[in-house]
Amino acid sequence: MDIKFSAFLRTSYSSNRCRRNSAGAALLLAMMSLAGCGEQTAATPARAAITLPSVNTLELKQVPAYEHAQTFTGTVRAGNTTGLAFELAGKLDALTADTGDRVRKGQVLAQLDTSLLQAELKEITAALAQNESDLALAQRTLNRSEELSKESYVSAQQLDEVKGQQQSLQAARQRLLASKSATELRLQKSTLVAPFSAALSKRQYNLGEVVPQGSPVFTLVEEGNPKAYIGVPVDVARELNNGDTMPLTVGEQIFNATIEGISAEVNPVTRTVELRMSLPLDARVFNGELAYLDYRKTIAAPGFWVPVSALTDGVRGRWNIYVVDSRQDGKFVERRDVEILYTDKQRAYLQGALSGGERVVANGLHKLVSGQQVNPVSPVAAR
Incomplete structure (x- = not known):
């Protein structure tokens, strides 16, 4: 290789x-x-610890009764609110008061043109003077006729005619005096005066305008006599009496108002009975302001007060609360059905399967389910 x-x-x-x-x-x-x-x-998992949800609780305390508070609405009106008018028609010749003025009883507020009435009065005065002269002459003629009648120089017929003339002149004088009185009364009514001390809230006519008979020229609101008119249900009206003193709120002011009168009929629209209540004489209120009557009634019914936050809706329209149940293996929440008898803005008065001394969850119910184990903390006292 x-x-x-x-x-x-x-x-x-x-x-x-x-x-x-x-x-x-x-x-x-x-x-x-x-x-x-x-x-x-x-x-x-063997080393991790289970964290229980913490819940605020309160202790239930049973009370024998509760106070039912109701508020009824009405209006403030002066003891007298008057549309002041002339009793006869005429041209407005003078105005001595205006909107917003404070006027006293008897003060002159307006004046009609009285030229025609003054001329009529002069004419009547002249007729009276002539009547007095004619009446004096008729009286002297009657006296002479009566003397001559004694000597039969004047017949009975002539004497009766002289007496008739003298009586006719006397009747004419009475008519003239009545006409003079009527004219002077019309002159007097041509001046508009305040019937009571008041505030002038409105003026309807201006200088130079022709004012119809009976048409209000001013609206007067009496001062120092404020009233409140409140509508209440029939069952509440039966519980009240004249002279009862109750708290009445007008704006941000609270007064002790006294019932002066209770109407004898039910309003067909509101189905309420009207109360007439007097406010203190120095009450600074305006005509037409809203007034609120606070009415409280104690109702004997054992129950428990809880905050509204302790309530949750249940099945079939029932209301529920969560009660903390103490067991050997811990504390668990239990759902209970309750019946609400009364509520105010923050609390509810209820009855149900509850006992004094039990603790209920005060808030945060949306995080809980029945049977859940919890850790009760920060208990709050029931009021």
Whole structure:
């Protein structure tokens, strides 16, 4: 065999053996690595600890009754809100008050043009003067006729005619006096005066306009006599009496209002009975403001107060809560059906398969299922 060819065979054999040795070593290292990983994975569950969900709880305390609070709405109105008008038509000649003014009782607010009435009064006055003159002459004629009648110089017929004329003049005088009185009354009613101390909330007419009879020129809102008119259900009205004092809220102000009157009929639209309530005389309120009456009634029914966050909806429209059940192997939540008797903004008063001293989950119910083991922490006291 050729010497060069023999050397080539030896070199090729050595290379192939080296490659096989390297591949075997790599395979051995991979198997050792997988074995190590398998041992570590199998050991991990044995070393890990189970974390229980933490829940806030409260202790149930049974109470014999609850206070049912209701709020009823009404409006504030002055004791007198009047549309002030002239009793006769005429042209508006003067305005001495305007919107927003405070006026006192008897103050002049407006005046009609009285030129025609003044002329009528002068005419009546002149007729009265003439009547007085005619009446004086008739009286003197009657006196002379009576003297002459005694001496038979005047017949009975003539005497009766003189007496009739004198009586006719007296009747005319009475008519003239009545006309004068009526004209003076119309003159008086041509001046508009405030019937009570008030705030002038609105003016309807301007100077020079002809005001129809009975059309309001001003709207007056009485001051110092605020009232509230509140509609309440019939069953609530039966519980109330005149003189009862109750809290009334107007805006951000709270007043002790007194019931002055309870309506004797039910409003056909709202099906409520209207209460008339007086506010303090110094109450700073505006006509038409909303008023809210707080009505509270104690209802005897044993139950438990819980926060609204402790409630969750159940099947068939029932409400549920979660009660923490203590067992030997831990604490577990249990779902209970309850009946809600009353709720306010933050709490609910309920009855159900509950006992005083039990602990219920206060919030976070969406994370729980019945029978789940939990870790009760941060207990809160029931109010």
